[in-house]
Amino acid sequence: MQENTPLIRFLLASGMITAPVAAEIALAFRPMEFAKEAFLLREGQLSDCYLFLEQGWMRGYALTPKGVEVTTAIYRPQQVVFEVSSFFQRRPSQENIQALTPCKASGITFAELNHLFHSLPEFREFGRSRLVMGFAALKARMLSMVTETAEARYASLLQHHPEIFQHVPLKQIASYLGVTDSSLSRIRRELMHH
Amino acid sequence: MQENTPLIRFLLASGMITAPVAAEIALAFRPMEFAKEAFLLREGQLSDCYLFLEQGWMRGYALTPKGVEVTTAIYRPQQVVFEVSSFFQRRPSQENIQALTPCKASGITFAELNHLFHSLPEFREFGRSRLVMGFAALKARMLSMVTETAEARYASLLQHHPEIFQHVPLKQIASYLGVTDSSLSRIRRELMHH
DNA sequence: AGCAATACTTGTCATTTGGCAAGTGCATCG
DNA sequence: CGATGCACTTGCCAAATGACAAGTATTGCT
Numbered sequence: 001m002q003e004n005t006p007l008i009r010f011l012l013a014s015g016m017i018t019a020p021v022a023a024e025i026a027l028a029f030r031p032m033e034f035a036k037e038a039f040l041l042r043e044g045q046l047s048d049c050y051l052f053l054e055q056g057w058m059r060g061y062a063l064t065p066k067g068v069e070v071t072t073a074i075y076r077p078q079q080v081v082f083e084v085s086s087f088f089q090r091r092p093s094q095e096n097i098q099a100l101t102p103c104k105a106s107g108i109t110f111a112e113l114n115h116l117f118h119s120l121p122e123f124r125e126f127g128r129s130r131l132v133m134g135f136a137a138l139k140a141r142m143l144s145m146v147t148e149t150a151e152a153r154y155a156s157l158l159q160h161h162p163e164i165f166q167h168v169p170l171k172q173i174a175s176y177l178g179v180t181d182s183s184l185s186r187i188r189r190e191l192m193h194h
Numbered sequence: 195m196q197e198n199t200p201l202i203r204f205l206l207a208s209g210m211i212t213a214p215v216a217a218e219i220a221l222a223f224r225p226m227e228f229a230k231e232a233f234l235l236r237e238g239q240l241s242d243c244y245l246f247l248e249q250g251w252m253r254g255y256a257l258t259p260k261g262v263e264v265t266t267a268i269y270r271p272q273q274v275v276f277e278v279s280s281f282f283q284r285r286p287s288q289e290n291i292q293a294l295t296p297c298k299a300s301g302i303t304f305a306e307l308n309h310l311f312h313s314l315p316e317f318r319e320f321g322r323s324r325l326v327m328g329f330a331a332l333k334a335r336m337l338s339m340v341t342e343t344a345e346a347r348y349a350s351l352l353q354h355h356p357e358i359f360q361h362v363p364l365k366q367i368a369s370y371l372g373v374t375d376s377s378l379s380r381i382r383r384e385l386m387h388h
Numbered sequence: 389a390g391c392a393a394t395a396c397t398t399g400t401c402a403t404t405t406g407g408c409a410a411g412t413g414c415a416t417c418g
Numbered sequence: 419c420g421a422t423g424c425a426c427t428t429g430c431c432a433a434a435t436g437a438c439a440a441g442t443a444t445t446g447c448t
Contacts, residue, residue, distance in 0.1 A: 136279035
């Protein structure tokens with residue numbers, strides 16, 4: 001058993017998990033790989049994998065009634081990936097989660113996660129903390145939808161998360177920002193010309 | 195001690211809490227009242243009250259840099275009210291929560307909630323469940339922002355939550371739907387004339 | 389009752405954005 | 419190496435929405 005895996009480093013970095021507990025948690029995770037374009041989750045399925053993404057990028061998206069893809073989440077490496085409502089409420093997901101690049105990861109099932117939560121209070125608190133962080137991030141994104149222009153949202157994403165633009169095509173970023181790809185293209189042109 | 199308070203009925207209705215545990219939980223809550231317009235939480239303060247709203251309506255809102263109010267949440271009676279990120283992350287809230295009508299409620303502090311979570315696993319699960327439900331609802335709202343027209347969002351709110359329109363002024367509903375009050379007024383006119 | 393504040397509507401006009409179609413450049417693949 | 423596909427851009431026009439201002443209605447207060 002390794003003592004310094006990406007997952008263990010991630011757990012320790014939170015400041016909420018001690019080293020022996022981190023090692024025990026890591027033991028429960030199984031390594032997983034995803035080819036580019038492979039799915040972690042498909043619409044209609046149950047999200048039953050709590051995934052720690054070690055390498056690569058993923059995105060979540062939903063389909064509108066007319067079949068248009070809307071990007072709902074962008075997952076960078078060193079992040080937890082799963083569909084909260086399907087996973088915890090045990091019902092079919094309305095979203096897809098797909099690898100944007102080849103990915104390496106570690107995952108456990110819902111049952112295994114709950115077992116860890118039960119036996120390791122530290123990890124339970126960690127899980128709640130992640131949930132709250134995700135909630136807060138989503139609220140901030142929602143607020144920016146209402147209060148900022150699409151141009152401001154684009155500029156902000158570019159400033160705070162420039163790496164995204166290396167791994168996610170603009171058309172997918174566009175729907176994440178709440179505009180069409182044409183509009184995003186126009187917005188980019190405006191910002192180029194100062 | 196009462197055996198059939200609104201809070202106890204609410205806990206039992208979730209199907210996750212047994213009667214004796216519900217009674218113990220309810221013991222920890224203190225009754226609270228809010229006059230119309232009174233604040234449960236003000237921007238800059240710490241959200242330190244986990245509130246069960248028994249009677250009345252509240253709303254959450256944030257101020258844009260230009261001082262415009264944006265409604266971020268609408269709370270009906272028989273619902274839990276608190277600002278997730280401030281409450282759990284122990285940092286100042288960027289939002290306000292204000293009574294729209296006179297309210298009766300029951301509340302506990304962060305410390306008291308954690309104590310209950312620690313001693314009553316049922317209630318801990320209940321808390322997580324509420325968090326997940328709120329998360330899922332916010333995701334759905336975000337998706338509707340991107341995929342539906344303002345008119346469709348209004349029609350949907352009117353259909354699914356008509357009571358809101360009895361207690362919340364249209365200008366506040368407008369920003370909740372992501373439009374100005376003028377636009378909402380025009381949308382309403384269109385829908386009147388079929 | 390009378391006054392003031394607030395909620396809501398409406399008109400006008402500018403701006404943003406979407407829908408569609410075409411065009412360009414790049415990459416993948418046989 | 420040529421062909422097909424995809425990502426991105428761009429032009430054109432229509433539709434949706436915002437900003438501002440004015441008008442009406444309603445509410446609340448004294």
